[in-house]
Amino acid sequence: MVQFITPYEAARLVDDDMTLAVSGHAGFGTPDGLFKALQDRYAEESCPQNLTLVKIAGTGDGGVRGGDRLAADGLLGTIITSHFGMDKKLADKAAANECLAYTVPAGALLGLYRALASGRKGVWTDIGLHTLADPRLDGSKANDKTMAEGKDIVRLVHIDGEEYLYYPTFPIDVCFIRGSLADEDGNISLEREAMIGEQFEVAAATHQSKGIVVVQVEDVVPRGRLDSRLVKIPHFLVDYIVVPRPKYHVQSFAARGYRPELSGERRVTVQSLPPHPLDNRKICARRAAMELKKGDVMNLGIGIPEIIGAVAAEEGFGPTLTLASDSGIIGGIPLSGLDMGAAINAEAELKMADMIDICHGGGLDICALGLAEIDGSGNVNVSKFNGRITGPGGFIDLAQHTKKLILMGTFTAGRLREHCEDGKLIIDHEGMHKKFKKTVEQITFSGTYAAARNQDVLVVTERAVFRLTASGLMLTEVAPGIDIERDIIAQMEFRPLMAADIKTMDGRIFYPSAMGI
Structure with a gap:
């Protein structure tokens, strides 16, 4: 009893x-x-x-x-x-x-x-x-x-x-x-x-x-x-x-976080969000959004991937997508920070275990996840840095069997400053830390294993786009205004494969107005 x-x-x-x-x-x-x-x-x-x-x-x-x-x-x-x-x-x-x-x-x-x-x-x-x-x-x-x-x-x-x-x-x-x-x-x-x-x-x-x-x-x-x-x-x-004192049973640890009474707020939609300002994060999100197709079931990771939903809304095709979180939340406006995993105005709430099963079975059409470190083979680390342990969370569960995987992040980190001018990307101050490493500290995602299984993997940064091939990362696109040797190769610890026809990233990405995609 x-x-x-x-x-x-x-x-x-x-x-x-x-x-x-x-x-x-x-x-x-x-x-x-x-x-x-x-x-x-x-x-x-x-x-x-x-x-x-x-x-x-x-x-x-x-x-x-x-x-x-x-x-x-x-x-x-x-x-x-x-x-x-x-x-x-x-x-x-x-x-x-x-x-x-x-x-x-x-x-x-x-x-x-x-x-x-x-x-x-x-x-x-x-x-x-x-x-x-x-x-x-x-x-x-x-x-x-x-x-x-x-x-x-x-x-x-x-x-x-x-x-x-x-x-x-x-x-x-x-x-x-x-x-x-x-x-x-x-x-x-x-x-x-x-x-x-x-x-x-x-x-x-x-x-x-x-x-x-x-x-x-x-x-x-x-x-x-x-x-x-x-x-x-x-x-x-x-x-x-046990019934504790109310202060030990809050819904969210965020100061102004999730409240149950907002979970079904129908007046708040992705389309009502203001456009994200044009910065290097939005550049990444815009390029990633160009990979989306009507009807895609998509998971957005924390950080830069979160902006993809706002970009899709600004471009008018947000309602055609289904955003799914590994927490089991389907649709709505995904929250971030200490509220990550929850959403306002969700369409459905599955059990987390059931959603993970769907991810394991390849039920996601596309998944966009953050990029911390990557090597020439496409191995990614998001779980351990300088001995500090973060852990993989659901990264491995989301990434391994998704049909298309987009790995996103700025090209370098630490005091990186950039702006757009006349449709070109201008680097004002290069980041202090390189993300494209000769060897990653820990393998959270195996590029070698993904390539062997012919998984479609795209690496998107604000200045360059890479595709994972059987032989490693291949540079396929460069932002307008960027010098390949100075701004890309010199900021990497390895030299990537080069596509036979390296393209310029779509110029519409680098202007403030909506792209019209």
């Missing part, structure tokens, strides 16, 4: 050496009241110690709330995650080798939860081959301590002559997840949540592990009050329910 307890009591359900799984995506779905209670207990009693924390996304706000509440010395012995996100203190612990750390593609963690729930022994998948997840590279081991001391959590297997990654399941002792409302029987509704995250999968996996399921909710309502269609976690999967 479900019991209703305080956050203080919930924190005392966690013992030394337990595996604790949590839900959350920044503030969305994050049981911050339970995190706070565990933080307070550890500060008072120095226990529990040596926990294994399992989470899919970053659950923090940049150093105060969420997952970073668990960063005290000795509290965590191991972190298994796809992304540190804004969990900066946890990322620092991992980078400093103060704990074991594994970075696993988001879909693999979701798969492990589902495998536990269904009684299977593990997950086998081709997602992540030849990337940081592959045992021939990092095997998802994220720091030196894990490389030296950590056990293997993934291995390479062969089935019918094909290569796969195999992740054995492991039991979950306790989970902290978040819902919106509970009824007196313990049924959990997610009706006010910005997205339907991994709450059900975590609860089912923990229950089947004979672990303890603790759910934080905003309020408890009488039996029969909840709409059964909005109940996503049935009472028999729940052991304990």
Whole structure:
């Protein structure tokens, strides 16, 4: 029978050496009241110690709330995650080798939860081959301590002559997840949540592990009050329910973030957004938008890719596209920053696990993702820089089987200043850091593997466009006003292949007015 307890009591359900799984995506779905209670207990009693924390996304706000509440010395012995996100203190612990750390593609963690729930022994998948997840590279081991001391959590297997990654399941002792409302029987509704995250999968996996399921909710309502269609976690999967103080159950960690009452605001549309100013980010987005076709189902990554939706709206073909997020949100206006993954005026909200399945199956027509580092073979790193660990998040899940992949970013980084003049791109101050590297620090996307599978991969920057070929990156287009040797080759650590007929990028991209595409 479900019991209703305080956050203080919930924190005392966690013992030394337990595996604790949590839900959350920044503030969305994050049981911050339970995190706070565990933080307070550890500060008072120095226990529990040596926990294994399992989470899919970053659950923090940049150093105060969420997952970073668990960063005290000795509290965590191991972190298994796809992304540190804004969990900066946890990322620092991992980078400093103060704990074991594994970075696993988001879909693999979701798969492990589902495998536990269904009684299977593990997950086998081709997602992540030849990337940081592959045992021939990092095997998802994220720091030196894990490389030296950590056990293997993934291995390479062969089935019918094909290569796969195999992740054995492991039991979950306790989970902290978040819902919106509970009824007196313990049924959990997610009706006010910005997205339907991994709450059900975590609860089912923990229950089947004979672990303890603790759910934080905003309020408890009488039996029969909840709409059964909005109940996503049935009472028999729940052991304990906690109602924290309201400040520990906010929808968004952003100062002026997502609010449930805006989720169905029909007056706000992509078409109502003001045009993005003409800068190097918009140049990239415009060139990427020229690859779109009517009816495309498209995912937009964070950063520069987010602008593609605004460009499509400005050009008048936004309504012909379907924007899909790996969080499960379909359509609407995608939000960013601490609200990334949510949207205003969404058309549909799928479970995150179901959306990841669609991505794995090649259900996306096109995917635009940010570019941090890339080498001559088209290998991309967005997960580890100068020893600082970010993790792949859903990047690998989105990128590997999408029909067309656009990798986007400015050509260099760090104090880069540019402007357009008379239809030409002018570089006022070159960036301090090169992105086109001889060798990337970590492989989040394998260009070699993509080329071998004939995946259509385009690399778009504000001054040049490249295509991935079987022999590596090939320069195919150059912005008007740009000198190839001075502004492109000299700013790379390798010399790319050169197309036989290098074209000039469409001149309309570099004027303030709409392009008319």
